Amino acid sequence: MxxxxxxxxxxxxxxxxxxxxxxxxxxxxxxxxxxxxxxxxxxxxxxxxxxxxxxxxxxxxxxxxxxxxxLARLVARDSAGTPQMALDYGTLPGKDRWLLxxxxxxxxxxxxxxxxxxxxxxxxxxxxxxxxxxxxxxxxxxxxxxxxxxxxxxxxxxxxxxxxxxxxxxxxxAEYPHRLVALELHDAPEVEADFSAYVTERGLRLRYPLPGGRIRLYAQVRPDELRGGDLVSWGRALARETPALTPLEDAILAALPERQVLPVAxxxxxxxxxxxxxxxxxxxxxxxxxxxxxxxxxxxxxxxxxxxxxxxxxxxxxxxxxxxxxxxxxRTSHAAARMITDLSWAGRTLGRRALRHTGANQRLRYTVMHNMSGLGSHPLTPLDRLHQIGLLPDPRARRLPAWA
Known part of the structure; x- marks a missing residue:
């Protein structure tokens, strides 16, 4: 042929x-x-x-x-659900100003x-x-x-x-030192129509809605965390250690038998x-x-x-x-992942600083969102990286980048 x-x-x-x-x-x-x-x-x-x-x-x-x-926004939140950095896709140019x-x-x-x-x-x-x-x-x-x-x-x-x-x-x-457990939640309370990543003491918790009133939830785990353990206790801890997810506890427990554990590289x-x-x-x-x-x-x-x-x-x-x-x-994906998934003292400290300072800086926030959206590449400079972790003040923090 x-x-x-x-x-x-x-x-x-x-x-x-x-x-x-x-x-x-x-x-x-x-x-x-x-x-x-x-x-x-x-x-x-x-x-x-x-x-x-x-x-x-x-x-x-x-x-x-x-x-x-x-989905209108991509949001990094603390474990209680308070936004630390919110990317509002409605501010982007073009017709499709959302995630789908x-x-x-x-x-x-x-x-x-x-x-x-x-x-x-x-x-x-x-x-x-x-x-x-x-x-x-x-x-x-x-x-x-x-x-x-x-x-x-x-x-x-x-x-x-x-x-x-x-x-x-x-x-x-390069393998990440963790896995992601994927759960599909049914009959759960409604959540905001956004893509939310929660910063917790045990790493990433990620959720977004799916059609039919369902919710996709990912949870960071150690490679061997679910081997031979008590799944019900693990599921309860997942919900209760992240207060924003506590209303989803029953749906999490019901979804555990169909969980998928995914390697990340x-x-x-x-x-x-x-x-x-x-x-x-x-x-x-x-x-x-x-x-x-x-x-x-x-x-x-x-x-x-x-x-x-x-x-x-x-x-x-x-x-x-x-x-x-x-x-x-x-680089963008790795930096975003490290902000939330790195559980070392230094990683957690730098990650939280970067989220806080990027979230408060309109110019950096818009640049990161634009790069992630696939509408064009505008790499962050070494100076931008210093602004991101708060080592230098940014006099342009309250306005859009010049190219926008």
Whole structure:
């Protein structure tokens, strides 16, 4: 079989890439080894920059029709629920001035239903490896039952990417010293329509609403914290040690049997391409979910790759355009995570100072929000970092940055 592009993996990165390339009019083969998507707690919140792209594909409209929720703010709170830093997305430019939340399976469905007619989607197909010509350029993939040839292969096969490894692209994966427990709460009291991260003595507690009156709750735990322990006691402590979550105690206890425990890591591949192959999504990069950037970065990958193919077809240009943005996203996500998840004395002290001073500084607060939104990159300077932790006063703290 011969086509113009092969996308391997049908998570958000793969589906988004197939949408983007299919909308160029390319004949795309999209393959995934799973017979059906797994219901995992990941990739549920879109940033404004991603919504702009998804709206152009018709995906955002499908999600909103399916009940997706608009979240007005991203808020860092103390354990009692008092805001320490609030990012108000309504102050951003453009039309989509909010976060949009829905279940991961619903997002995959909306992307699948938006695939152009030029995309052939096959499930239950295992990609065994890469095809190469005598010069070493990738020319397709080997399947369990044959081959597919194409001038472009996109590896969107996740963090443990088989294709990235076969391409010889080595990564250095940094594991965080904690895990996240994901709970889906039902029949719980209504919460504010925002993305709230709680700073507690035991680390991150993160919650946001989902359609149907449900709530997604993440809790930071030690790698072995739930092994052989009393889950009910753990759930009660989770609710009572964070007073803002105490009203959710019954829903937390009811959700414990269906909990998911997720490892957390970060990396950025040194190369996002070799001749004939491009990396997309978690095949090329991963960040802590604290700042809601992982899925959004994958959608930006897809959009950038399509733009490059339409302009020049030079995959090196795709790498150059994405690498700087991904490095900034990685730094931003890591800094946000450390503010709340670092449980050392120094980490907690610096983290709370940074939240307090950033939250009180309109210029820094807007810059951080704009960077996270995917609407453009404006890296913080070393001087900004000193303002963030209160070592130097900022005379511009009460106004928007000049570029805004």
């Amino acid at each position: 011969r086509t113009e592009a092969i996308v391997c993996g049908a998570g958000v990165a793969g589906l988004a890439t197939a949408c983007a390339l299919g909308n160029l009019g390319l004949r795309v083969a999209l393959v995934d080894k799973q017979d059906a998507p797994k219901p995992v707690a990941k990739g549920e919140v879109f940033q404004p920059g991603s919504l702009r792209i998804l709206r152009s594909w018709g995906v955002a409209q499908r999600l909103e029709s399916a009940g997706a929720l608009r 939340a829905h279940d991961y399976p619903a997002i995959l469905t909306a992307l699948t239903e938006s695939l152009p007619s030029t995309v052939e989607f096959r499930r239950g197909v295992l990609v065994k490896g890469l095809l190469r010509n005598q010069d070493g350029q990738v020319t397709g993939v080997r399947l369990a039952d044959g081959t597919i040839e194409a001038p472009l292969v996109v590896a969107a096969d996740g963090m443990s990417s088989r294709l990235r490894k076969e391409a010889g692209i080595e990564i250095t994966r 970060r990396f950025l591949a040194p190369k996002l391409w070799i001749p004939g192959l491009a990396l997309a999504g978690e095949a090329g990069h991963a960040v802590h979910p604290m700042a809601a950037q992982g899925m959004n970065s994958a959608i930006a990958d897809a959009d950038c790759l399509a733009t490059v193919l339409a302009e020049s077809g030079d995959l090196a240009s795709y790498h150059r355009r994405r690498q700087a943005d991904l490095a900034l996203i990685g």
